Structures are given as C-alpha cells and as structure tokens.
Amino acid sequence: MARVAVTLSCTAEVMTELERLSRSRSGEVRIAERARIVLACLQGKRNAEVASEIGVRPNTVGQWRRRFAARGIAGLRDEPRSGKPTKYGVELRDRILAQLEVPPPVGRASWDGGSLALALNVSDDAVWRVLRKEGIQLQRHRSWCVSTDP
Structure with missing residues (x-):
C-alpha cells in the first residue's frame, strides 16, 4: 500500500525565501536543491515527478517534504552529525x-x-x-x- 505524501503549505514570505535559496549562486548547492524540491512539492507535484524533474530519488524528495512540513525552512539545513565530539575546541x-x-x-x-x-x-x-x-x-x-x- 502506497504512503500518502505530506501536503505542504507556506506563507508568502516563506515562498519568497525558498525562491531566493533555490536561485542562490553563493550559498550551498545542497540547500538550493532542497529548496527546489520543496518548491516543486508546493506546486502539488508527486514525489516521483519532483524526483525525475530535479534528478534525485523519490525517497529523497519525501525526506525533504517531511522535514519542511515539520520544521519549515530550518528543516532544510543539515542536522548535526553523529560521532565522537572534538576533544579540543x-x-x-x-x-x-x-x-x-x-x-x-x-x-x-x-x-x-x-x-x-x-x-x-x-x-x-x-x-x-x-x-x-x-x-x-x-x-x-x-x-x-x-x-x-x-
């Protein structure tokens, strides 16, 4: 049985910020890609459509869709990595x-x-x-x- 994708919605300010991030040439490429994924999802497209359009896997689209729904634009940033903390700071x-x-x-x-x-x-x-x-x-x-x- 297929899972239902989370429906996304956002304010005009958030939409403007997503568009700015997606066009950014000076920011991180992965953040721009994630913003493009979310913008495509906001247009009502399915994960598979967005994945083929952007060139990523459908589960990647689903991941960023869920993260944006839960945390907004802050969800597009990387989470802290696991591992041993630095000994000297x-x-x-x-x-x-x-x-x-x-x-x-x-x-x-x-x-x-x-x-x-x-x-x-x-x-x-x-x-x-x-x-x-x-x-x-x-x-x-x-x-x-x-x-x-x-």
Whole structure:
C-alpha cells in the first residue's frame, strides 16, 4: 500500500525565501536543491515527478517534504552529525594562537610544533591540527653550513 505524501503549505514570505535559496549562486548547492524540491512539492507535484524533474530519488524528495512540513525552512539545513565530539575546541585554538604571540623558549629562534605542544601541555597532533586549520605555517628548520671550498 502506497504512503500518502505530506501536503505542504507556506506563507508568502516563506515562498519568497525558498525562491531566493533555490536561485542562490553563493550559498550551498545542497540547500538550493532542497529548496527546489520543496518548491516543486508546493506546486502539488508527486514525489516521483519532483524526483525525475530535479534528478534525485523519490525517497529523497519525501525526506525533504517531511522535514519542511515539520520544521519549515530550518528543516532544510543539515542536522548535526553523529560521532565522537572534538576533544579540543575553540579554547585550545585560542591558547595556541595566544602562545604564538609570546616569545619562544630560551635557545629557540621561533616556535615549532613540539615546543608549542610542550608549553601548552597538549599533543603535537593537536597543535598541528589547529595550525593547519588556521593556515599557519611555522618556519621550517633548515640546516646550513659554510662552504670552505675555494
């Protein structure tokens, strides 16, 4: 027995916002696609029709139809992902960035990942993860020697 699709309705403001989202070139593509799905559903089309028109599966159309009916435009956004929460957050990021402003330990010309990790009592990996995310490249250590050849 086939399931009956949820009937959608919305206000003029919500319709305007959906149209704006569906035409957005600067926003996320998946949000624009979801807005197009909901707009097609608001025209009274069946899930299979909308799916073939937009190029997605009918169950995808049903999912976004149900989410929009339950939560409105906010339902088109991604839900939080499952998984292990991050061990280090904004606090560690701020500590690392603040430590980079302090002069390095005695005997060092600049900070490196290991000395930052020691100073903050965290792992090297945590330090490098934050530095990569922030786009910070610490000065590479280069060895050199003076050539005595004539």
